[in-house]
Structure formats: structure tokens, C-alpha cells
Amino acid sequence: MAIEVRGVNKSFGSTPVLSDVSVDVRSGALTALLGPSGGGKSTLLRVIAGLEQPDSGTVRISGVDATRLSPQRRNVGFVFQHYAAFKHLTVFRNVAFGLEIRKRPGAEIRRRVRELLELVHLEQFADRYPHQLSGGQRQRMALARALAVEPEVLLLDEPFGALDAQVRRELRTWLRRLHDEVHVTTVFVTHDQEEAIEVADDLVLLADGRVKQAGRPHVLYDDPADTFVMSFLGPVTRLDGQLVRPHDLELSVDPVPAGVPATVSRVVRLGFEVRVELVVDGQEAYAQVTRRTADRLGLDPGAPVYVRRSPEARGAAVAAG
């Protein structure tokens, strides 16, 4: 394991922010730390980097107990949500900072910084100052700066949080490719479950300062530990006192085994998908079906249908609380 967090507790004043948090991060993997706002993601990341001291518990990095090490000695790369660019230094000097601190020879620094700037596609911006860059470019500069010192682990706090949707999408695909090239163990914080599932090898879901579930994205998606995990990771609807994924629901015009009678209340066409809103036993629910299925069934508001969880559905159903 590249990072082992064991039984970490942390409070600010009397408010507990992390409660008995234990997390394993596999070497070389890209792990997403996912959870709602205020859940303690940033705090956990800062504890790993040494920017906060846990009240109790340990942090091991590459097998070494780092709990009492200062951030200076942990050799972690940290990318801050708002970049924390050194405003008075050029892009080149920003990236060179860690190497200058380590007193590497000038020729080596120049070579290494040029390589990194190429890696993050900023080679023509070396002489600019941070305020002359766009948000996405600043983010990439911060990434190059963190990578320059060849950290054991790379920690990213909402790396795309402050960017618009379009740039976000581009950068996360880029981050995934970069990670496949560089292979440094990476943990990134996000509260966007789609981003986490798309990019990460592993997920850690953190809420109210506790780890709700950790594992491969498809395991969390298909086999959630509880209703919270299930509803956080994807769309859910209720059927028969259970939470199910709307795309696991099957509709038919004729009665089927285990089929529950329902009435269509609205049909919303979202391009390739169709969202069929239903009333089952006086309760609202909805199913997500393909356009072809919707056309085949000829669904219209008011039509009676039978609905059941598809026998081939991979996702679990969880008893609703």
C-alpha cells in the first residue's frame, strides 16, 4: 500500500471532522476521495500531506510512519483547489521551486522543468506569470510543480473544482492519460460522482467524517453498503419499499411474474434515453428505458403498465429506510 491511514480522528474545536477514518491507497492507482460538501475530504487529504495533525491515529506513506513528519519531509505532491500559484514567480520558476530548494544543478533543473512543461502542454508559457494564465493552465502548472519533486504520492484537492464544465471534462480525461503515463500514486478529491467513477481506479466515499464504503467504482455502484452510498453514486427510485436504479426497471404492457401494476404519468425524452414517470401504489417512481423500448411499448400518460426489477439487473436493491 502506498498510503495507509489508520483510525484517524480530527476535530476542530468541539466539532468532529474525521471519526475513526481508515483508508488504504494502492500503489500506482488513481483513487478518488468522494463525498458531499463538508464531509471531511479536504481535511483527510491535508492530514495525509501533513498540513493538519490528526488528534489520534496514524498515517503511513510507502510503509513509513509519517504521522509526526512535517509536510516538508513527507515528499508528497499537493495541488490546492485554488492552485496556490507563486504569484511573483514565472511558470518556469514555479515548477522549478522544489528542485531549487533541493539545490539541484541548474542544467538539471532546466531540463526537468522543460520536460514537465511539455508533459502539461505549457512549454510556450514558461516565461509568463500565473496571472497571465487561464484557470486550466494554472491548474496544469500546479500539477507540474507538484510532480517536479518526484513525490511518492500526489494529492489533488478538487483539481477541477473551479473550472467550467467543458474544461473540467477535458482535464479529467487528460489527468487519466497523464496518470497512465506517469504512474504516480494519486488521490484526488471530488464531490462529483460521475467524475470519480469515470476517472478513478478506486473510490473512497467519505461523509460526515466517516468512510461509508471503499473499493472499485463498479462494486460501490452495483453493491452499495447502504442507501446513502447507493443514492450518492447514481440515480435511484423506489419500488416496493426498495431503492433501485431506474435503469434496472423493466416495463411491460402485459402482466409479468413479480410485475407491479403502475400508471404512466409522464414520458420525458432525453435524447437517447427516455424517462418514464410512474405512479405505483400511489407513490411516485420513475424508470429509465431506451428510446426503442419506449417506442415498442407505445407509452403515453395514463397508460397502465407492469413494472419490475429486471431479472438481469446487476445492481442490488437496498431496503429503503
Add this chain to the structure above:
Amino acid sequence: MTRVALRAVALTYLALLLVLPVGLIVWRTFGAGLGPFVDSLTTPSALHAFGVTVVVAFWAVLANTLFGVGVSLLLVRHSFPGKRLLGAFIDLPMAVSPVVVGLALVLVYGVGSPLGRGLASAGIQVIFSIPGMVLATVFVALPLVVRAVVPVLQELGEDQEQAAHTLGASRWQAFRRITLPGIRGALGYGVVLAIARSLGEYGAVAVVSGRLVDRTQTMTLFVEERFGNFDQQSAFSAATALALIAIVILLLTKVLRPKGAV
């Protein structure tokens, strides 16, 4: 119409309070040409007073710069019990008359107190000598550096320093390479204000120095003493020199001040 009236009022006010008095001093100073001006400023007493002023101001500004940066870091980057009290205490010299400061220093460090006697027997004379004058000047110029640096330090935030730490920088390296360049402008501005205040200080220094001619006399004390002794040429020449220095310093602050500020 009202704008014209307002301008007239403002200009009259400035003329009566600033331009006329300073103009008169300059006129009196150079009334007999440049010769007497130079002569009266190159007398041994005048030169000595100038030297004392520079020495006192130098140490006071140095102390206030180091102290000011330290206290600013403490106030902005750390939390500890009594922080608000310290913040309020920093502003005290603005509220207290310099004469009171001088008297307080005499009480603490004069030969009337155990501390003063102890220091005196160790061969250190504080009151009626340079150390006391430096202390007095440090005190009256105390808030200037702190109040200039604190808001900029707050604005700067902690992120950049923390980023430097994760990149392997020690506290000192992060301060030297990241914090200091970030507050350089504000620090320069505060230091220049402290220099101006230190050169012009009169009240506290007057009490603490004992006004010993050719020993503890600063430029401001020299002006007052010469004027009292009906040596108007010397008094006006020294006053003009002080005013000129102040103008140069004010111009410096205009250069150092963040853009856009008035």
C-alpha cells in the same frame, strides 16, 4: 457652482495650514541666499544633531521592521490566547501622547527605578542617552509597519506557504522565498512611514533625552533649542532640511504604495 466653492474652500484650507507656513519657513531660510543655509547646517552642533537623529532613527526603524514583521506573522498566521489584546496593544502608541511615553520610560529606566539602577551599575545608561531615545522612538513608530503588513498578509493567505512546505521548503525558506516577496510592497511602505515618524519624533525624545546639546540633541530638538535662543537662521534652516527630507520620503511612499491607492 458648488464644486467651485468646494475647491476654493479646500485650497484656502491647504494654503493657510500648509503652503503658507512652509512657504514662509522656506522664504525665511533662503531669504539671505544659500550661503547662510549651508553655514548654519554645517556648524558642529547641527552636524551632531543630524548624526544623532540618523543613529536613533536607524536603530528604531531596524527594530520596528523586525518586530513589525514578526508581530504581523504572529497576528495573522497563529492563534493564541491574548491575540486580540496584542492587536489592541499595537495601536496604543497612536492613542497615547508621546510625552506620556517619554515619562513612562523615565519611570521604568531612570535611576529612580531598580531596573534603571541595575542597568546603570552594569554601565548601561538608558535615560538621557541614545538607548532611551531609540526605545522612545521605537514605541511611537510601533504600529506603522504592523498596520501596513497585516492586511496584505491576510490577503496573501496561507496556501502559497503551505505549497512551498509540501515542495520541501523549511519555514525560513518559505518565508524568504514566498512570504517576503508577497509583502515586500507593504513592508517598504510601512518602513518608509516609520522612517518619517522616527526622524520627526519630538515629544517622547525630548523627555527621554534630557535635551543635552551636542550629546543627545536630535534635529527636532535642535530646531526648538535654536529658536528659543533667537538663532532664527539655524532654526529655519534645520526646519527646512527636515521638511525637505519629509517630502522626499512622501514621494517614496507614493512610489511604494500599491497602485490605485490615494
